[in-house]
Amino acid sequence: MAFKKHWYHILLALAEGPAHGAEIRRRVHSHTGGSLELYPAMLYGSLEDLLERGWVRELEEGSGRPAQGSDRSRYLALTPAGREILAAETEAFQEVVRIARSLLAREVSP
Amino acid sequence: MSPGRRFYARLLRLLPAEFRERRGPDMLATFDDMRGELGPGAGPLRLGAFYLRLTVDLLRRIGPERARAARPARVGGGGIGVAPGRLRGEGSGLLLDTLGRDVRYAFRRMARSPGFTTIALLSLAVGIGANTAVFALVEDFLFRDLPYRAPEELVEVYLEQDAFPFSPLSYPDYLDVREGTGEVFSEIGMGGYGFGQVDKGDQVMNLLGEMVSGSYFPTLGMGAALGRTLLPEDDLSPGAHHVVMLGHGFWEREYAADPGVIGRTLVLNGHGYAIVGVAAEDYPGTVQGVPVDFIVPIAMAKQIMQMTGDPLASRGSQSYFVKARLRPGVALEQARFALAGIAADLKERYPDHWDDHRSFILVPTRDVIMNPALDRVILPAAVLALVLVGVVLLIACSNLASFLLARGMDRRKEIAMRLALGARRAALVRQLITETAVLALVGGVLGMGVSLGLLDYLMALDLPLPGDMRLELGMTGRAYLFGLAVTGATGLLFGLAPALQSTNPDVAPTLKDESTGGGRPRRFTLRNTLVAGQVAASLVLLVFAGLFLRSFQARGAVDPGFGREPTGLLSFVVSSERYDQEAGRVFVREYLDRLARLPEVAAAGMTGNLHLTTTTTNTMDLNVDGVEPPQGRRAWEVDQTEVEPGFFGAAGIPLLRGRNFDDRDEVDAPRVAIVNEVFAERFWPGEEAVGKTLRTGGGEEVEVVGVARATKVRTLGEVPRPFIYTPFSQDYSAFLTAVIRARGEPEVALRAAFRTLREMDPEAVVVETRTMDQHLGIMLMPARLGALLSATFALVALALATIGLYGVVSYAVARRTREMGIRMSLGAAPGAVVRQVVREGMTLACAGAAVGLLLALAGAQVLRSLLFGVGAVDPLTFATVPALLLAVALAAAWVPARRASRIDPVRALKAE
DSSP states (O other), rough: OOOHHHHHHHHHHHOOOOOOEHHHHHHHHHHHHTTTTHHHHHHHHHHHHHHHHHHHHEEETTSSSTTTTTTTSSSEOOOOOHHHHHHHHHHHHHHHHEEEEHHHHHOOOO | OOOHHHHHHHHHTSSHHHHHHHHHHHHHHHHHHHHHHOOOOOOOOHHHHHHHHHHHHHHHHHHHHHHHSOOOOOOSOOOOOTTTTTOOOTTTTTHHHHHHHHHHHHHHHHHHHHHHHHHHEEEEEHHHHHHHHHHHHHHHSSOOOOOSSSSEEEEEEEEEEETEEEEEEHHHHHHHHHHHTTTTTEEEEEEEEEEEEEESSSEEEEEEEEEEEETTTHHTTTTTEEOOOOOGGGGGSOOOOEEEEEEHHHHHHHHOOGGTTTTTTEETTTTTEEEEEEEEETTOTTTOOOOSSEEEEHHHHHHHOOOSOTTTTOOSOOOEEEEEEOOTOOOHHHHHHHHHHHHHHHHHHHHTOOOOOOOEEEEEEOSSSSOOOHHHHHHHHHHHHOOOHHHHHHHHHHHHHHHHHHHHHHHHHHHHHHHHOOOOOHHHHHHHHHHHHHHHHHHEEEEEEEHHHHHHHHHOOOOOOTTEEEEEHHHHHHHHHHHHHHHHHHHHHHHHHHHHHTSOOHHHHHHHHOOSSSSSTTTTTTOOOOOOOHHHHHHHHHHHHHHHHHHHHHHHHOOOOSSSEEEEEEEEEOOOTTTOOHHHHHHHHHHHHHHHHHHHHEEEEEEEEEETTTOOEEEEEBBBTTOOOTTTSSSSEEEEEEOOTTTHHHHHHEEEEOOOOOOTOOOOSEEEEEEEHHHHHHHSSTTTTTTTTEEETTTOOOEEEEEEEEOOOOOOOOOOEEEEEEETTSSSEEEEEEEEEESSSOOOOOOOHHHHHHOOOTTEEEEEEEEEEHHHHHOOOOOOHHHHHHHHHHHHHHHHHHHHHHHHHHHHHHTTTHHHHHHHHTOOOOHHHHHHHHHHHHHHHHHHHHHHHHHHHHHHHHHGGGGOOOOOTTTHHHHHHHHHHHHHHHHHHHHHHHHHHOOOOHHHHHHH
């Protein structure tokens, strides 16, 4: 499976710190200014994909979970591999952005 | 649980079990989050879109998750997985392939004409959604499965008296019935209603509860969802059984469905009750369909109702619903005979209460929808609602049929060509039907979303129900099936006729026809008839809506005769355990003094029974010398309330003659009363009522000291009723409503009044706070709901008919471009061409309107009983509605007709 756009946003949300699913959705919502709305099946299905790839891990009871959170939900955190992927994807993004900028600049000044 | 949440929980079952178990609760929590962000006031369309996106989101995830589940497990395992989704029945492959091709073709065609597809799907979604939602509402009442053991053996006992049949029984009557029916009933139990207050610190939660006999649940043969039901041992001695069952909905809402509640304590009206069980989820309530929050033994009635006297001792307090189980082999007639015997005996023993007009009625429980008295209103309303939405759907269908007919015309050549080349007609019909079936199916799925949204919306509406009562609405499997059936029926209805017509095997004329549909247009094509029919149907709906609106307006214009100024109402109970009558009077007087000193309060008064209260009526038996009581009765029964002197000023009821109550009217002083003008005119016509004497049912003399202006007493539409006020100083009541005329906002005055009461007595029990507008609004609710619903349906119908007419006219213009081009090149003015097209469109509309007018005249007669203050043939409605409809029709015809005038003759002639 190719790397998906919403995976990037989920990883990015987790870079802010461990969170449960509902919190991840809220973070993605605010990061993207509301343009990416993660509906539940997409959200938890993707989390499952990310767990399978080892980019995200579930926190055990009491191990570094934020204290104020709700107790019913599973907390998730970025793994070192996840952080690497996030960094690599961001690099790739930057590359695309750089190319795009230079192309656009050429268009504007003939 | 809201219908939407239940729906989503059900949807989750489609996911593989392992994923569902791991993520299901989190997904539901996320659903709650998202639903919460939409807010309670989100409209049905927005909610519908939300549910649709949720559904699509989930459906899209099923495939990947199934695939994941089929892959070798993460922890070791292995084995050969079967490739998912690749299994297809052998032999049926050909049929499936054909179907698949047809479906794909249908989707391609839908995508090619997005305008048509959008309009078609929107009309279908609204039509199917409205029908499914109304069905779900009605189904909830009409087709409830009775969750009792052997429901065919259950019967309900009511009283018939005077004008009010199916009244509940008094507790002593119930005991007599129980005593005398051992031969015919194997079991008998009863339930009644009471309010319980739970103090949550800064606010009071008012709970609706049931008080039932120990034999009640054994009689029904129902178990509990958790713990146990109330049993005979919970109903042995009055006041001794502090046990409670929770209502299922209340348990879910307030305790998050915690199974650990058994054994905990619920504090009701200041007393702790041990929770022994949770009612079954399908327990319908004593009056079926009225969900309650708690259930206590009837032995606790005095504690729950906080009354001075014993609420179970009076034969006058008829508020208990009796259910019994027939002994095997006993016929209804035998039971009726036994009850008639008891009634005859009671008449002899208690002639004061049991006059000639009173008897028992026996009704089999399975014939009861909610309650026999309410059923007589519910049934016609339900049928009317179903018919109205049905008409809307018919209009939507005929719209689609009409569009498809038009498209069929356009494709006639293509189809004729394919037929000529040897395509089988059956194959073509199948393909065309697949197209409409796909359209209907997508519309149907959208419709389910709309109907879930509608139900959520209805539940979130702030209906003025007594206490904190709420509706429990939901989509059952039956409702989904109904939606599916409607979808299938609509698909056939609007798909078959066009498919057959456009594949008519009479090929030659079509192929030979060189023009783009020239020639004289036929007057009575199927399509024209459909459009005229739509106009007729929407006219009928508009007239109905107009009549309901006028009737709502008329009701709103009725002067209740009191409470015209901004006023707050605070109902409370003076605890009879802590205040005897003397202390109670002192307490109330001090409260009034404090209220009068509040800057927010202009005037304050007290009444025991405010006019136009739907839940209770208070009456008093009395006689007037020289006036015979009604035949077969010993006394007149007149509506009555206890008031203290400030009430008249606070409620704005002027005293016309005589005096108000005052300090003279002490407990020991001669008894006095104030009557209203209707009373005075009825009993002493043409004479001065002040100074006259009347006698209570008990024989006590009462002097009339004043005459007050008449007000509405029970309903806004009633004929003027006599009414009598007795002084609170002589006639104590522990249940009081403070009438607080406000300076400024009534809500502000109410909050101040609430605080004041709590300062005086921190444990004071406040039953309800509401403004006078809310109080009077309850009387207007049925009319308002009727007007709202019928107006919504009518507007949807009008919109659909407008689209239909627009479509017909613009199609005619498109087809006759060439003809018009010729006429214009021959010198016809563009205006003349437009006029002709509009005239043809309006001929259809007028024909439809004429038929609709006749139907509406006939239909309005049926509505007569539901109308108020407006005749069935209301000139204003019948003049305005057709005018409005024709104006809209004119616009719908004129817009496309104008296009005809812009035709360039040269290009039109070159077109073919």
